[in-house]
Amino acid sequence: MTILELQKIALEVRKGIVTAVYHAKAGHPGGSLSAADLFTYLYFEEMNIDPNDPKKPDRDRFVLSKGHTAPGLYSTLAQRGYFPVEDLKTLRHLGSYLQGHPDMKHIPGVDMSSGSLGQGISAAVGMALSAQLSHDNYRVYTLLGDGEIQEGQVWEAAMFAGHRKLDNLVVIVDNNGLQIDGTIADVCSPYPIDKKFEAFQFHVINVENGNDFNQLKNAFQEARNIKGFPTAIIMKTTKGKGVSFMENSVGWHGKAPNEQEYAIAMADLEKAGEAL
DSSP states (O other): OOHHHHHHHHHHHHHHHHHHHHHHTOSOHHHHHHTHHHHHHIIIIISOOOTTSTTOTTOOEEEESSGGGHHHHHHHHHHHTSSOGGGGGGTTOTTOSOOSSOOTTTSTTOOSOOOSTTSHHHHHHHHHHHHHHHTOOOOEEEEEETTGGGSHHHHHHHHHHHHTTOTTEEEEEEEOSEETTEEHHHHHOOOSHHHHHHHTTOEEEEESOTTOHHHHHHHHHHHHTOOSSOEEEEEEOOTTTTOTTTTTOGGGSSOOOOHHHHHHHHHHHHHHHHHO
């Protein structure tokens, strides 16, 4: 798939995020938007998956460790054909299968329920170990928030992954610099993130712009060639990417746009589409 094609899909993913959160009147748009390009690359380029057979045994697995950014995952799954795009408008509604956090029992394409921060990476490590023990070829990907890695369980999982040389595991950190209470540097700085993962025997790839598909492509191609070490991709992104008033604004970590803000956001995204 070309870079332009990926950019166009990511734009639709962003529209789905904003639409879902607007109709829910709740949710987490900021971190969903910062990771929209990553979600798009994984599901349209990187992973071995089949929307027509979501549980196929040899599929690659993905765990959304920062589970509150479910709108980003859901919008991507909808674009990929796992369920209708129209269903995004039911996010968080009573009776909807699209809950506030991913639910593997009810949502096609979700490999692990998640939400409690710090726990998703442990599930991903377990999946990677299972593949290793069973001599299966699938790869496991997990996305963490940079605020989430303040959780101690993250580093227990990292220590285990490095010790067991889980080279079928790719841990991605969405380093958008903001969490619910402010900048990650002020709340409880996890820096230097790359050196921490290196200390736990990871091969580390720093991506200067995680909203750039060329840089994402290079990172994931490098990760595929690594043997004997798990990989950590630390990608710098812009929180709220693509929506003018949400970009780099901590206030948009976890709230929904009103009608006027929704109109402005969708206009921003339409304008970006015209520029492609």
